[in-house]
Amino acid sequence: MSASAIVMMLVAMLIIWGGLALAVTSLVRHGAVEDRAENVRRDP
Amino acid sequence: MSSTAGAAAQEERRRGSFSSRRIFILAAIGSAVGLGNIWRFPYVAYENGGGAFVVPYLVALLTAGIPFLLLDYAIGHRHRGSAPLSFARLRRGTEGLGWWQVAICFLIAVYYAAVLAWALSYTFFSLDQAWGADPEGFFFGEYLQAGDVAVTADVVPGVLVPLAVVWLAVLVVLALGVQRGIGAVSLVFIPVLVLAFAVLVVQALLLPGAGAGLDALFTPDWAALAEPAVWAAAFGQIFFSLSIGFGIMITYASYVGRREDMTGSGLVVGFSNSSFELLAGIGVFAALGFMAQAGGVAVGEVARDGIALAFIAFPTIINEAPAGALIGVLFFGSLVIAGITSLISVIEVVISAVRDKLDTSRLTATLAVVVPSAVLSLVLFSTTSGIYVLDVVDHFVNQYGILVVALLSMLVVAWVLRALPRLGDHLNVHGRPRVGTGWRVLTSIVAPAGLAIVLVLAVRDDLAAPYEGYPTWLLLGFGWLLVLALPLVGFLLARLPWRAGTHLDGPPPGSDPGTPLDGAPVADAAGRDRSVTGHDEGGRR
Numbered sequence: 240m241s242a243s244a245i246v247m248m249l250v251a252m253l254i255i256w257g258g259l260a261l262a263v264t265s266l267v268r269h270g271a272v273e274d275r276a277e278n279v280r281r282d283p
Numbered sequence: 284m285s286s287t288a289g290a291a292a293q294e295e296r297r298r299g300s301f302s303s304r305r306i307f308i309l310a311a312i313g314s315a316v317g318l319g320n321i322w323r324f325p326y327v328a329y330e331n332g333g334g335a336f337v338v339p340y341l342v343a344l345l346t347a348g349i350p351f352l353l354l355d356y357a358i359g360h361r362h363r364g365s366a367p368l369s370f371a372r373l374r375r376g377t378e379g380l381g382w383w384q385v386a387i388c389f390l391i392a393v394y395y396a397a398v399l400a401w402a403l404s405y406t407f408f409s410l411d412q413a414w415g416a417d418p419e420g421f422f423f424g425e426y427l428q429a430g431d432v433a434v435t436a437d438v439v440p441g442v443l444v445p446l447a448v449v450w451l452a453v454l455v456v457l458a459l460g461v462q463r464g465i466g467a468v469s470l471v472f473i474p475v476l477v478l479a480f481a482v483l484v485v486q487a488l489l490l491p492g493a494g495a496g497l498d499a500l501f502t503p504d505w506a507a508l509a510e511p512a513v514w515a516a517a518f519g520q521i522f523f524s525l526s527i528g529f530g531i532m533i534t535y536a537s538y539v540g541r542r543e544d545m546t547g548s549g550l551v552v553g554f555s556n557s558s559f560e561l562l563a564g565i566g567v568f569a570a571l572g573f574m575a576q577a578g579g580v581a582v583g584e585v586a587r588d589g590i591a592l593a594f595i596a597f598p599t600i601i602n603e604a605p606a607g608a609l610i611g612v613l614f615f616g617s618l619v620i621a622g623i624t625s626l627i628s629v630i631e632v633v634i635s636a637v638r639d640k641l642d643t644s645r646l647t648a649t650l651a652v653v654v655p656s657a658v659l660s661l662v663l664f665s666t667t668s669g670i671y672v673l674d675v676v677d678h679f680v681n682q683y684g685i686l687v688v689a690l691l692s693m694l695v696v697a698w699v700l701r702a703l704p705r706l707g708d709h710l711n712v713h714g715r716p717r718v719g720t721g722w723r724v725l726t727s728i729v730a731p732a733g734l735a736i737v738l739v740l741a742v743r744d745d746l747a748a749p750y751e752g753y754p755t756w757l758l759l760g761f762g763w764l765l766v767l768a769l770p771l772v773g774f775l776l777a778r779l780p781w782r783a784g785t786h787l788d789g790p791p792p793g794s795d796p797g798t799p800l801d802g803a804p805v806a807d808a809a810g811r812d813r814s815v816t817g818h819d820e821g822g823r824r
Binding site for chain 2: 263265270
């Protein structure tokens with residue numbers, strides 16, 4: 240494989256698979272924050 | 284429990300729901316990841332700049348794909364209904380757009396099942412390479428028995444039987460309901476699909492010549508970025524791949540608990556779909572690199588997409604490769620799994636609409652939708668003319684069915700109903716990151732403009748030369764007239780009365796995600812993934 244092809248493959252992997260990892264992490268973290276807020280509202 | 288919360292819970296039990304956000308995300312991924320991810324994306328990327336295609340692809344994903352996906356989610360989640368009911372609740376006069384989407388889904392289901400039947404047959408053919416030394420001759424001659432371009436009633440038993448099996452499987456899954464059917468299948472099949480395809484990619488990467496294939500796919504042609512057609516290809520790929528704009532995501536979002544983060548879920552679904560496409564690109568081109576090396580030709584000479592890739596190129600690869608049977612089972616098995624989860628989502632759009640419109644049980648609606656679809660599918664696509672009809676219907680329904688209804692729906696919601704601010708507010712109640720002006724601009728201007736360019740280029744190509752050189756009568760009958768009939772059918776169906784007691788003006792009572800749940804039995808605020816228990820709708824109201 241040429242150097243430019245390797246670089247573009249890595250860039251695509253980093254952005255797309257990295258984007259997925261970021262999206263999952265953000266969803267899980269926001270879910271946890273919402274849970275805590277909900278518990279505080281229900282049991283002040 | 285307040286009466287409003289009670290009514291909302293009762294309606295949720297009637298319609299069915301996903302038991303958790305995780306199940307919904309898996310089902311949405313199952314819908315988005317289909318045959319196009321495996322057999323369309325790699326070739327589109329290769330043909331449109333190779334590695335440089337990453338740039339327009341990401342721009343299209345972030346400026347049109349995900350914003351449009353979130354719009355679908357907001358419409359379905361806020362209005363808690365199938366596509367026609369959600370549009371009717373947005374404004375009664377727009378109900379026809381929802382039925383137009385339903386009509387498109389019905390048509391897609393009829394021919395999509397046939398491709399799954401072929402893939403199912405080929406999963407077994409892979410074991411002993413039943414296609415022999417001439418995969419192309421076997422596919423068109425021995426398997427499909429395709430003759431001249433004509434519509435015939437000569438049944439091909441080799442297609443009829445697997446097609447009947449596919450429809451039977453779909454019938455069973457959909458009759459089981461939203462959670463026990465669609466949810467359970469997604470929970471099992473999506474991890475299996477990812478695992479199977481990952482094994483396939485590893486196998487492909489170990490083949491000699493794989494590097495040359497990846498080199499062909501990823502070597503950037505930066506000059507391609509100056510061509511409008513390359514950008515249109517990126518917007519088209521993202522649009523067709525994400526299952527947006529024709530009712531699926533509206534329907535699935537209506538089955539999600541009202542306090543869920545739809546924005547975050549949308550980002551996960553969008554990036555999951557692209558992640559799988561990238562994985563498919565690597566696997567397919569590694570295998571094509573091997574095929575090119577084995578034949579002593581350049582990768583460009585063997586690169587292809589669609590039916591030719593799956594049923595001609597891959598059998599050739601399987602013939603030559605070590606552990607070819609394993610590669611075949613993994614590849615065609617992945618096609619079957621990716622296809623069946625998408626097919627299920629397409630038919631669910633129709634079933635959900637029928638159930639919302641009429642007072643029918645889940646089983647009755649499933650039988651009423653699946654049996655006619657299956658009969659039509661068997662009549663049209665298990666014959667010796669099946670492949671020609673399929674090719675024409677697929678082309679026209681995609682280019683002038685899905686694309687037009689998606690574009691119109693988006694424009695109507697954004698510019699006629701001016702509903703984007705309230706839909707954005709709905710997403711922001713529990714969704715993060717928040718959507719604001721940027722999302723509204725992307726959804727009302729950028730995404731429609733991108734889709735309009737794709738549409739204009741498609742019309743230009745189809746007017747310049749008959750699609751694939753097919754005769755005019757075939758293109759008229761199964762192409763232009765069919766796509767013109769779809770909106771007519773849609774707006775006629777919109778004239779039928781709704782079942783008694785259907786709430787039509789705005790979101791139904793109790794659907795506001797900001798209001799307390801009041802102990803409604805469907806809610807469990809202790810866990811985000813357990814905010815609804817999930818229901819498999821059992822019967823009439």
